[in-house]
Amino acid sequence: xxxxxxxxxPQAIVLGLLQxxxxxxPISSLGHSVILPSLLGWDIHQNDKYFITFLIATHLATALVxxxxxxxxxxxxxxxxxxxxxxxxxxxxxxDAKLGWLLVVGTIPAGILGLALEHKLRSVFASPQSxxxxxxxxxxxxxxxxxxxxxxxxxxxxxxxxxxxxxSWRDATLIGAAQAIALIPGFSRSGATMGGxxxxxxxxxxxxxxxxxxxxxxxxxxxxxxxxxxxxxxGNGVRGPALVGALxxxxxxxxxxxxxxxxxETRTLMPFAIYCFCAGLATTVYFAVT
Amino acid sequence: MRTDRLLxxxxxxxxVALIAIGIVYWAExxxxxxxxxxxxxxxxxxxxxxxxxxxxxxxxxxxVFAWFRSGPKRxxxx
Numbered sequence: 001x002x003x004x005x006x007x008x009x010p011q012a013i014v015l016g017l018l019q020x021x022x023x024x025x026p027i028s029s030l031g032h033s034v035i036l037p038s039l040l041g042w043d044i045h046q047n048d049k050y051f052i053t054f055l056i057a058t059h060l061a062t063a064l065v066x067x068x069x070x071x072x073x074x075x076x077x078x079x080x081x082x083x084x085x086x087x088x089x090x091x092x093x094x095x096d097a098k099l100g101w102l103l104v105v106g107t108i109p110a111g112i113l114g115l116a117l118e119h120k121l122r123s124v125f126a127s128p129q130s131x132x133x134x135x136x137x138x139x140x141x142x143x144x145x146x147x148x149x150x151x152x153x154x155x156x157x158x159x160x161x162x163x164x165x166x167x168s169w170r171d172a173t174l175i176g177a178a179q180a181i182a183l184i185p186g187f188s189r190s191g192a193t194m195g196g197x198x199x200x201x202x203x204x205x206x207x208x209x210x211x212x213x214x215x216x217x218x219x220x221x222x223x224x225x226x227x228x229x230x231x232x233x234x235g236n237g238v239r240g241p242a243l244v245g246a247l248x249x250x251x252x253x254x255x256x257x258x259x260x261x262x263x264x265e266t267r268t269l270m271p272f273a274i275y276c277f278c279a280g281l282a283t284t285v286y287f288a289v290t
Numbered sequence: 291m292r293t294d295r296l297l298x299x300x301x302x303x304x305x306v307a308l309i310a311i312g313i314v315y316w317a318e319x320x321x322x323x324x325x326x327x328x329x330x331x332x333x334x335x336x337x338x339x340x341x342x343x344x345x346x347x348x349x350x351x352x353x354v355f356a357w358f359r360s361g362p363k364r365x366x367x368x
Binding site for chain 1: 339340341343344347348351354357358360361362
């Protein structure tokens, strides 16, 4: 009997490293995890159950890294939510409480849209060709966000105070709902939320911070929801590579979030817009001619 | 003031109803769901866990809204 591994360990390492970076960089992790195997000629398809199981492990690792990186912020935010529930109101001076509820308000539409549309969108846009086209559009989306961004006056307040003051409930709902676009391979979740943050007047650094905080519960919940598949029969033959992939993903996710929080202190989304447009266009042409 | 109270009542009723719907989704297979529930399917043993989670979370959101709305006036202004 010939035994063929579903995902080999070298593939798991490459995909894990890629997942950690591309989940947090605004360049679409799902798009890259569809396009790269196809470019390298790997027999891995994004709707294969074992590959979804593999992705659950890498996503969970990314969410845990984000949670760890912003741990002290999350402790303050959860305490703020607790204070507001106790007082039955949000004190305007309590930025942690306001930010916490903004994250809740932003997560609800993303969660509901994700639950409702994930399977359908994943099935319809599963091909590398469509992912390449949407990656090109993601580049245009990032460029558009830079072009249309509102330049609100920035103050020397604490990051969270600035975000809490700048983002309204409506903004949080729209930014949260925009995350659902990432269900289409090629569009980036962090790109959509950072772009949304820029449009409502956040600085690049604050938009990135809000995007990462907003991403943590939704990535974690999506992975946790499918965790039984990893430990059930569908995880057979893929748990080892998934663990290796998750460790690689955790490493690059940590490096990526550290890098991006510094990068956006002075830089913009433009390099990512150019990368997505060029890479998307090049792979679109490549898939069209091969 | 009356509108506020009405909103609170509606939010509490909706919240409790949505949480109950969520529990029904978790407890019953698709074939046993009431006909007006999205996802009802004759002969199916599938449990709509995701539908249940969505209904439950919306229910909690409604109850939180009611909690804030019925709080001291300062809270309503925020």
